[in-house]
Amino acid sequence: MKLVLLFEGIISLVIVCCMATDTFSKEKSDLLVVTIATEENDGFRQFLRSAKLYGLNVKVLGLGSTWRGGTMQSTGGGHKVNILREGLKPFKNVENLIIMFVDSYDVVFTDGKDAILDKFSKFNSRVVFSAEEACWPDKTLAEKYPIVKDSKKKYLNxxxxxxxxxxxxxxxxxxxxxxxxDDQLYYTKIYINRALRHEWNMKLDTKAEIFQNLNWALGEIVIKYKDGHSYLYNIETETTPVVIHGNGPIKPEFYRLSNYLADGWTDTTGCLSCKEDLVDLSKLKEVDYPVVLVSIFIEYATPFIREFFEQVAALKYPKDKIDIYIHNRVLLHEKDVAKFLADTKDLYKSTRYISSADNVNEGVARNWAIDECIQKNCKYLMTIDSVVQITKPELLEDLIEQNRSIIAPLLKRPGKLWSNFWGALGDTGYYARSEDYMDIINYNRVGLWNVPHATNLLLIHGHRLTLLKDAFTFNRAYDPDMSFSQKARSQNIFIYLTNRDYWGHLVYADEFETNHLNNELFEIFSNRLDWERRYIHKNYSKALEPDAIIEMPCPDVYWFPIVTETFCDEFVAEMENFGKWSNGKNEDPRLAGGYENVPTVDIHMNQVGYERHWLHFLREFVRPLQEKVFTGYFHDPPHALLNFIVRYKPDEQPLLRPHHDASTYTINIALNTPMVDFEGGGCRFLRYNCSITSPRKGWMFMHPGRLTHFHEGLRVTKGTRYIMVSFIDP
Structure with a gap:
C-alpha cells in the first residue's frame, strides 16, 4: 500500500513539473489585462472599478478613437482585432507575459491575478478562449468544432x-x-482549424473555470458570499469563474448581478459601492452649489397636488441655484400651478411654464427640458412627476451627493408593490420582476441598484444630457419614460435606484375622481396615507397611547381631536356646493319610513356619494377611540345607518329639542369655530345638567346614545354652525 502511494505521488510530481517547465510557471509569469474602449461610459467605469478592487493591471486601447466595428447588435467587431494587433505589438516577444483580453462595457472581475493565473495553469494550454452554448454567428460551423463531453459550452466566445x-x-x-x-467569426475559424488550434495549443473554457458568459446561462448561476465578499457560482459546472461577461441581450440582468459582484453589495457588509465616488456638498458654500433645473410634469389629474407643490418649494437647496420648468396638461391644475408660481415669485433663478393651453405633448415637453438644461449649462436635471410626494426635504442634496449619471430614489405606493422602478425586463421590453425586487422595495436590502428602468423622479447629471437628447421620443412605440430608459441603456448610461433612505412615495392617480369641489376628500381608499396627512388631526394618535388622558367635559362624554381644520373647511364647502339641504320637517322621504322624529336641516352622506367613505372613516379612526373609552364593547365594523351633516342658523333651524339618539353611541364633530363662525350653540345633557358651549373645530364628542344621554342642541344666535353626526350601532 505504501509503494502505491509513493508511486502516485511521483506521477503527480512529474505532471506538475512538466506543466511548470513546458507550459506555465505561475511564479515567473505576469498578467496584463487588455481591453478596448473607445469611450468612457458607465459600463467602462464599472469594469475599471472591479479591476482596481482586485489589483489587476489593465491596459486600455482605443480610448478616444472613433468606433468602426458596427453597432454590435448583430455581427461586427473586427475593429477590436485590428486595435489589438496594433496595441499588442510591444508585447509580442515578452516572455512569461500572460495577456488577458476582455470586453469592458459588460464585464466585471470577481477575483485577482493569482486566481486567474492559477486557473489558467490547470488548462495546460497556451491560449484559452471563453465558451458558450451557441455557435454564433455562423451556425453551420458547429459541426467542425471538436467534441466536448460533459458541458453545453462547446463554442467559442x-x-x-x-x-x-x-x-x-x-x-x-x-x-x-x-x-x-465579425471578430467572433475570425477567432472561430482559427479555432476550428485543427492545425492552428494545435500550433497555438488553444482550448475553450467549457466549464466556465475562468470566463462566465451569461447569455444562455442565467439559469446556471447564483450569487454567493464568503467572508464579506461576493462571487458568482455556476451550479452546473460547480465552478467559480472570475470574469463575468454580460454578453448578448441579457445586459439588464448582468447589470443587476453586477450590483452584488465585486463586493458591490454583500450580505454582511451591505452596500460598499454606495460609499464610492461621492460628492460632499457640505464642503461647498451655497454660492458654489451646482445649478439644477427642476422640471415638473403634470400629465394627468393628480390627487394631493397642493402638497406636491409645497414639498417642491420646501426642498433644502438654494432657490437661486434652481431653475424651474413646468409642463401641465391638466386644466384642473392650472390654479395649483398659478399658486405655486405666485408663492415662489422671484425666489428661483428662472421659471418657465408650458400650460395646458399650449397643447404640448409629454414626450416633446420632456425633451425640451433636456434641451433647456443643456442651453442653461446646468449641472443637473431633475425630472419630477406630479404623483410624487416628497417627505424628506434633503432629497435633492442626497441624490447629488451620490454622484451617479442617473439616479432615482425608491418611491412606491404605500402598502402596495407598485414602485417607480423595474428590476428586470421581459422579452418585449416591459416589466419583469427581478428576484431581488421585493427585498429592495421592502428595504430588506439597502443600497444603490443599477436598474433597467426608473421613472417619476430622476436626477440626471448634466454631462450626460447631450447623449440623451430626444430620449423621451427615442422609441415612439413606448411611453416617454420607457423610451428614455431604453435610450440610456443604449448609450451605456446606468440608471441607479437608491433605497438608502425614505424620501417619499407615490400617490395613486389612475382612478382619481375630479367631479367634486374638493376631490381629495374622496381619496381615503386610494391614497390613505396622504388623506391622513391632510385630514386627520396631528394629535389624533396621542389619544390612543396607553397612558393618554382623555378629556371628559360631561359624564361619559369624551372629547377627542380627530380631523384637521382643512377637513372641516373642505367638507363644509363640499356639502354647501351640493346644496340639497333637508327642510327640517318630520316628513323625510330619504328615510325608510318617511318620518323623522327629531328632524334637522341636514345632508346625508349617501346623498353625496360619501357613505362608503364615511363608514370606512368610522371603522379606521372612530372605532379605536371607542374601544379605548368604552372598554369591553367591540363591534367591527361599526354599523351606522344615519351619517349626516347638520346646519344650524338663527333664521333656519337654530336649535334641537331634547331627545335620545337611536344609537349605541353617537359621535358629533364640530366643523367650525364658535365666536368666529357663529355665536351660541353647543350641547346640553339634561340628565347631568352639563353643557358644552365651546366646541373645538375638528374635535369629536363621543357619548352613549339611547337610555342615558338625553340631550338637546343649544340655540345658535348668530352665524352658521355645522356639525357632523353619526348614530353608530342603532
Missing part, C-alpha cells in the same frame, strides 16, 4: 481569452479583417 503574449499576438495578426467584419 470572443468576449474573453487569455494566453501567452506571443501566441495572442500571432492569433490577432493571423490574417487581415475589416473593421466591420
Amino acid at each position: 470572443s468576449g474573453g481569452f487569455l494566453g501567452y503574449a506571443k501566441e495572442i499576438y500571432e492569433i490577432v495578426s493571423h490574417q487581415t479583417i475589416a473593421d466591420d467584419e
Whole structure:
C-alpha cells in the first residue's frame, strides 16, 4: 500500500513539473489585462472599478478613437482585432507575459491575478478562449468544432481569452479583417482549424473555470458570499469563474448581478459601492452649489397636488441655484400651478411654464427640458412627476451627493408593490420582476441598484444630457419614460435606484375622481396615507397611547381631536356646493319610513356619494377611540345607518329639542369655530345638567346614545354652525 502511494505521488510530481517547465510557471509569469474602449461610459467605469478592487493591471486601447466595428447588435467587431494587433505589438516577444483580453462595457472581475493565473495553469494550454452554448454567428460551423463531453459550452466566445503574449499576438495578426467584419467569426475559424488550434495549443473554457458568459446561462448561476465578499457560482459546472461577461441581450440582468459582484453589495457588509465616488456638498458654500433645473410634469389629474407643490418649494437647496420648468396638461391644475408660481415669485433663478393651453405633448415637453438644461449649462436635471410626494426635504442634496449619471430614489405606493422602478425586463421590453425586487422595495436590502428602468423622479447629471437628447421620443412605440430608459441603456448610461433612505412615495392617480369641489376628500381608499396627512388631526394618535388622558367635559362624554381644520373647511364647502339641504320637517322621504322624529336641516352622506367613505372613516379612526373609552364593547365594523351633516342658523333651524339618539353611541364633530363662525350653540345633557358651549373645530364628542344621554342642541344666535353626526350601532 505504501509503494502505491509513493508511486502516485511521483506521477503527480512529474505532471506538475512538466506543466511548470513546458507550459506555465505561475511564479515567473505576469498578467496584463487588455481591453478596448473607445469611450468612457458607465459600463467602462464599472469594469475599471472591479479591476482596481482586485489589483489587476489593465491596459486600455482605443480610448478616444472613433468606433468602426458596427453597432454590435448583430455581427461586427473586427475593429477590436485590428486595435489589438496594433496595441499588442510591444508585447509580442515578452516572455512569461500572460495577456488577458476582455470586453469592458459588460464585464466585471470577481477575483485577482493569482486566481486567474492559477486557473489558467490547470488548462495546460497556451491560449484559452471563453465558451458558450451557441455557435454564433455562423451556425453551420458547429459541426467542425471538436467534441466536448460533459458541458453545453462547446463554442467559442470572443468576449474573453487569455494566453501567452506571443501566441495572442500571432492569433490577432493571423490574417487581415475589416473593421466591420465579425471578430467572433475570425477567432472561430482559427479555432476550428485543427492545425492552428494545435500550433497555438488553444482550448475553450467549457466549464466556465475562468470566463462566465451569461447569455444562455442565467439559469446556471447564483450569487454567493464568503467572508464579506461576493462571487458568482455556476451550479452546473460547480465552478467559480472570475470574469463575468454580460454578453448578448441579457445586459439588464448582468447589470443587476453586477450590483452584488465585486463586493458591490454583500450580505454582511451591505452596500460598499454606495460609499464610492461621492460628492460632499457640505464642503461647498451655497454660492458654489451646482445649478439644477427642476422640471415638473403634470400629465394627468393628480390627487394631493397642493402638497406636491409645497414639498417642491420646501426642498433644502438654494432657490437661486434652481431653475424651474413646468409642463401641465391638466386644466384642473392650472390654479395649483398659478399658486405655486405666485408663492415662489422671484425666489428661483428662472421659471418657465408650458400650460395646458399650449397643447404640448409629454414626450416633446420632456425633451425640451433636456434641451433647456443643456442651453442653461446646468449641472443637473431633475425630472419630477406630479404623483410624487416628497417627505424628506434633503432629497435633492442626497441624490447629488451620490454622484451617479442617473439616479432615482425608491418611491412606491404605500402598502402596495407598485414602485417607480423595474428590476428586470421581459422579452418585449416591459416589466419583469427581478428576484431581488421585493427585498429592495421592502428595504430588506439597502443600497444603490443599477436598474433597467426608473421613472417619476430622476436626477440626471448634466454631462450626460447631450447623449440623451430626444430620449423621451427615442422609441415612439413606448411611453416617454420607457423610451428614455431604453435610450440610456443604449448609450451605456446606468440608471441607479437608491433605497438608502425614505424620501417619499407615490400617490395613486389612475382612478382619481375630479367631479367634486374638493376631490381629495374622496381619496381615503386610494391614497390613505396622504388623506391622513391632510385630514386627520396631528394629535389624533396621542389619544390612543396607553397612558393618554382623555378629556371628559360631561359624564361619559369624551372629547377627542380627530380631523384637521382643512377637513372641516373642505367638507363644509363640499356639502354647501351640493346644496340639497333637508327642510327640517318630520316628513323625510330619504328615510325608510318617511318620518323623522327629531328632524334637522341636514345632508346625508349617501346623498353625496360619501357613505362608503364615511363608514370606512368610522371603522379606521372612530372605532379605536371607542374601544379605548368604552372598554369591553367591540363591534367591527361599526354599523351606522344615519351619517349626516347638520346646519344650524338663527333664521333656519337654530336649535334641537331634547331627545335620545337611536344609537349605541353617537359621535358629533364640530366643523367650525364658535365666536368666529357663529355665536351660541353647543350641547346640553339634561340628565347631568352639563353643557358644552365651546366646541373645538375638528374635535369629536363621543357619548352613549339611547337610555342615558338625553340631550338637546343649544340655540345658535348668530352665524352658521355645522356639525357632523353619526348614530353608530342603532
